[in-house]
Amino acid sequence: MSIEDLVAAATAEDGVAPFNEATTIALAGGGPWRVREMSEDAAALALAGAPVELVVHPQRRRRGHGGALLDRLIASGERRFWSHGDLAAARALAVSRDLVATRTLLVLRLDLDVPPDVPQPEGVTLRAFEERDADAIVAINGRAFASHPEQGAMDRADFDQRRAQEWFDPAGLFVAERDGEVVGFHWTKVEDGIGEVYVVGVDPEAHGGGLGTALTARGLRHLWDEGLRIVDLYVEGDNLPALAVYRRLGFREHARDVLWSVA
Template sequence: MSAQSIIDLAEAARAADGVAPFNEATTIAVENEGPWRVFHEEDHAAALASGDAPVELAVHPDHRRQGRGRALLDRLLAGGEEAFWSHGDLPAARALAASSGLREARTLLVLRLSMTTAPEVPEPEGVTLRSFDESDADAIVAINGRAFASHPEQGAMDRADFDRRRSQPWFDPAGLFVAERESHVVGFHWTKVEGGVGEVYVVGVDPDAHGGGLGTALTARGLRHLWDSGLRTVDLYVEGDNAPALAVYRRLGFAEHARDVLWTS
């Protein structure tokens, strides 16, 4: 199965389900010919993953309810695979996972904000919020690594990955902000716009700079940018057990819109 065939399969599944079957990392890997792993491929179904990430499965909407998903999952389990993403937590995927004896190991929430007024941006004492400069790149990667040290996907971003993400059609340097204290970058907020919806793509704060409302200020700065760009709907992804982040986002008016579930054997 060619990369284009996988892209076409993913688009057909997204159109039918309202959610993409493969995450951003996998999609970028397919479009850039690696690194990705293919576990199974045929004309109407595929199972693949980016790097060492959990497996993602897709079956073409016109060829479902024929046992393809079950057969594919059984082969993967027999081959030793243990972790699988279910994007959108769709009923059919949940039923398949549960009937195969898998358990929910992790929940990634999609929160949505419908903005009706321009967000106010607080200004933490001693901190300057400004737009990204090319010289900030390595500092952002380093802060990201520390801020997401326990996060299996985001924490793995290195400079090459940062640059790959910046090469995507949606990237706008005007939507990437940094927080600077005493001439040192201590946090960043990367926004994203795709399909007419804004996204709080990544908010990272150096662990040594926690407190004082820095995360809230960075989030608000990005939201104000999206508002000024004409966006009124904004999404973000957050771990379901990240209570501090959830508290910040809910104070800003975000509410659950969808969820992804990681199933493990």
């Protein structure tokens, strides 16, 4: 059985993919992997510096395969493990090994029923992405997500790799410009009929004045115009300022991912 077949079976059973976007992209490119264990029953993958993601085939669950794999990984020195969807079986397995939940990534969902209004912050132009904006977006992303272990690590090669994915649409990437300088961006995504607030980044020096709200609304209006009525986004569970913005826009919790760590 291929890893793609295993992922497809688990996703169909659980309603959530066992691997995140970075791992999925790396699967197509062959890594590079820090952890790569695969069998007919289960698989575990991790890129350099990233937590381990583990999946057990639905037809081979409740036979100890997941526990045995997790035990081997812990014995080998692995300390962090993602549970996508916070599934009950994964939570029970983590607790049985005395792992501790150390991070929560929320999936928020918005049901669009009217076209979103787009505020216009004073002195700011919201416009579509142009190729000359690429380096500025990468730089702003690094500053905006400096403390974020995944998003903050995006470099120009990562940016270009994401743009090479089938879902990428340059018309869904927007920037905010002030005095001729890019100060923020909103990258939208559409996949499987659902829109996504993929990344909203605002230069820390440009915070305030509703720039984040305006950028988010501009992307939502684009998704509405494209016919999307369901929009998801991912946000850290402890990012209170971002959560306040998204909840004001009508987003509500839909699902969550939990990072479990060896105590």
